[in-house]
Amino acid sequence: MVLATDYEISDDGMEYTVMLREDVLFHDGEEFNSEDVKFTYEWFMDEENAAVTAADFVSVDEVEAPDDYTIVVHMAEADASFLRNGLNAMILGSHHHEELGYEGYSADPIGTGPFKLVEWDPDDHTLVEAFEDHWDGRPHLDEIDIRVIPEGSVRVLELETGGADSSIWMVGVDDAVRMHEEADDLGIVSYQTSSVSLNHFPMNNTRDYFQEREVRQAMMHAINRDQVIDSVFAGAATKATANLAPSLEEWYDPDVREYEFNPDGAIEIMEDAGWERNGDGIWEKDGVVMEWECIVLTGDEARRPEAEMVQEFLNQVGFNMQIIEDPQGSTPMREGTGDMALFNWTYGGTNGEPDARVTLSSGGGNNFNHYSSDEMDELLVEGVREPDPAARAEIYSQVQQQFAEDVPCLYMMFWDWFNQWNQRVHGLPSPDEVTAGSNLYRNTQLRQLWIEE
Known part of the structure; x- marks a missing residue:
């Protein structure tokens, strides 16, 4: 405000x-x-x-x-x-x-912030310049040029050679961890923060092959999330227990149904639910074959290896997931044209607020899973109607329990987020003062930055 x-x-x-x-x-x-x-x-x-x-x-x-x-x-x-x-x-x-x-x-948007739009090419760059008449005074920087560089390796090179002062989107995790450890030698300031955005595979619950809760539960058991975290993200993530991140201490409840890696258990759940392996070894039931496409964002070097590992885990126990690339991962899921995708999104936790109606309520604007549950809808409404924080915490504990039971998506982890800045940029807060890396790019912070030339 x-x-x-x-x-x-x-x-x-x-x-x-x-x-x-x-x-x-x-x-x-x-x-x-x-x-x-x-x-x-x-x-x-x-x-x-x-x-x-x-x-x-x-x-x-x-x-x-x-x-x-x-x-x-x-x-x-x-x-x-x-x-x-x-x-x-x-x-x-x-x-x-x-x-x-x-x-x-x-x-052609306008706002009231310290920077105003000059050029916008969604495939190339966005250029903003200082707003001379900003109510809190002109910002120090004359302009900010935000370039679109999909390749993580190129972003790393730009950061290390001084071609870019920061990367809003994190570079590949291996490079991010290395640059964090070598920050002083590289001439950068590095921030490592916990995120509240859930790394997950949203899946269209209206599809015949995803409608049964038992199927979604079996898929969770089929994935070795610990191995994905260690192998793909160098251990720089926390395994998700439900929709809310552990960093949301006021609201987080770890006492929910757990899904440890258990491929034999996944097979048993599928068999108990009436699914059988066809001649190709793929689960089938009443003419429905367990095969689908998973969207990975075009050029997403950070999550493509994750999708490939999950594909391997699922395919080993009778699921047939195929990976495709698309520049708009969230849009097909929101519109219901996609089967599954892989991206990060907040399911409660923005601004410290646990409300997840927009992603989990029936008909929610970002209900990528097209998930519908009367029990969940009631809990989400109760959560915002209740003013007492302690009573709200109990309600959101039930939300997390319901989420873990229903498995509307394949919930993986909460990333540690790394943000690196060239040391020529001044006005940055000290790393121990930053709780969310995204805050470094908010107008209230950007207006304080200046560059020593």
Whole structure:
């Protein structure tokens, strides 16, 4: 809530009053005010817009703008997640959005941050420059050029030779660990943090071969996740027990159903569920053959080896997974056209908030698994209705237990995240002050950076 000066929440949690800054300009020079906030919230609330963050506003009844710098949000139902999620939504410039529409605004966005867009080529680079009239003062850097370099080896070379000052997307884990250990010799500052983003294989639960919970449980037993972590990620990850990361100490509960590596157990589960091996050695039942395609992001050198190891584990016990590459791994899963994919996503934990409605509720905007469970839906609603933190923790413990029981996806691990910066960049926090590597690239941090030439 960097654009707010203060806020108040009613005792019953049904009304949020937010006081806005009065000295904020959009990048086109137009003044930011309460109408922009009202427009943004109502746009997210409109079901026809199908916003992926709509779940953050599902409990909102009405938004008022009583004056230019006050917003009053009236809730239809109490929602404990709204403070961390809804009130931190990025605000649209209403005048610009109304003129261009969603598609036009997406290609030509404006904001209120310390850097404004100059050029955007999604396949090549994004160039932003300092916003001279930023409410908190001009940033030190004149511009930031964010280049698209898919090959991890090239990103490493750019970092080591000074061709790039940092890599937003982590390089290959072997190189990341090596550079972390050799940071001083390489002239870089290196950060290692725990992530809350789940490394997983989302799978379309509506597919005939993924509909049965027993099948998904058998697949979990078929994969040696410890070996994947050690072999592919050099041990720099924590095996997932459910959807929430251990670093979320307030909400994490390890006391859930476990899936140790047990290929014989996986075979037994499949046989008990009525599946039989066909002439090709692949599980089959009622004409449904256990074979599918798994999408790996094009050029993803970090996760392609992981997919290949999992493919081998699954294929050894009668599953037939084929790997294909696609530049849009999440989109086919979100739209329901993909069978399975491999990427990292947060299933609760953003901003320290455990709410996972957007990924786990039936019809959630990022329900990549097309998972539907009445029990889970009820728990997710209870979790945001309950204001008491201790009571919420118990609810999210049940969410994790339900997740581990249902196995909506093949949940693998939570990566340790490595971010490296050239030592010529100044204004960075010390490594022990950083709890999430992504925070290093937020506007509040970037505006403080400067380069010694």
